[in-house]
Amino acid sequence: MKPFIQARSLHAHYGESHVLQGVSLDIGSGESIGLLGRNGMGKSTLIRTIMGHVPASSGAVTIRGKDCTRAAPHQVARLGVAYVPEGRGIFPNLNVRENLQVAARPSFEGRSDWTYHRVLQTFPRLAERLEHGGQQLSGGEQQMLAIGRALMTNPDVLILDEATEGLAPLIIAEIWRIIASVRTTGMSTLIVDRNYRKVLAHTDRCVVMEKGCLVENQPSVELAGQPDLLMRYLGV
Ligand SMILES: Nc1ncnc2c1ncn2[C@@H]1O[C@H](COP(=O)(O)OP(=O)(O)OP(=O)(O)O)[C@@H](O)[C@H]1O
Secondary structure: OOOOEEEEEEEEEEOOEEEEEEEEEEEOOOOEEEEEOOOOOOHHHHHHHHHOOOOOOEEEEEEOOEEOOOOOHHHHHHOOEEEEOOOOOOOOOOEHHHHHHHHOOOOOOOOOOOOHHHHHHHOHHHHOOOOOEHHHOOHHHHHHHHHHHHHHOOOOEEEEEOOOOOOOHHHHHHHHHHHHHHHOOOOEEEEEOOOHHHHHHOOOEEEEEEOOEEEEEEEHHHHHOOHHHHHHHHOO
16 A cells, blocks of 8 residues: 655755755554654654645655645645644634634545544543633643644644653653554554654654654664664664
């Protein structure tokens, strides 16, 4: 079966800076992938290039077998790819209920598994704060709301970039619980997080980026057993 998302030899630049240097990555249906690498290695840029936020200088992105190399972010999202960027992405002037409801739509294939009620069951903290404005929420609640909004679009792939960054330990634990629960539904996930142990534990496969290139691509359980390699690429 063809991968759901296929990135082929992607290059991307910020001005003169050559940030992605020929990255190829497949994300299969239902597959959970971790994207590891030290700061500044190009992880967010890879995601942003797949999503259409950063133009590829060369290479190709295919989603559902359709060429999306020059697609706009909203077109990629319509194909079933939900992206929760680093730093979140909620409407600060809308309350929790409105933030969730405006995001609602069926999946590309017409499924509506993730209803408003299911999202609230998954995030009980949000259910208690329905009338609170986005800007009144704590950082952790805003992050949950951003993930909740992504789920309301009934995506086939959920991309989380540093979803636990700067949050309190209890909230971080809650977010990993939600990631684990989403994974059991068969949704594909692509996860970037500084806690590589958690990433290894919550994914089927991990890829490692170094200076704009993919240098490792292995089942997570195998990578977890190679401390020397992790040390080399992650400095841990
Ligand atoms: N908008 C931008 N304009 C110019 N340079 C950028 C921009 N965004 C990122 N960069 C640079 O591109 C390189 C890759 O950044 P990127 O954010 O993709 O890395 P990352 O692996 O996700 O790291 P981090 O965890 O620090 O976000 C870095 O050198 C960064 O400084």
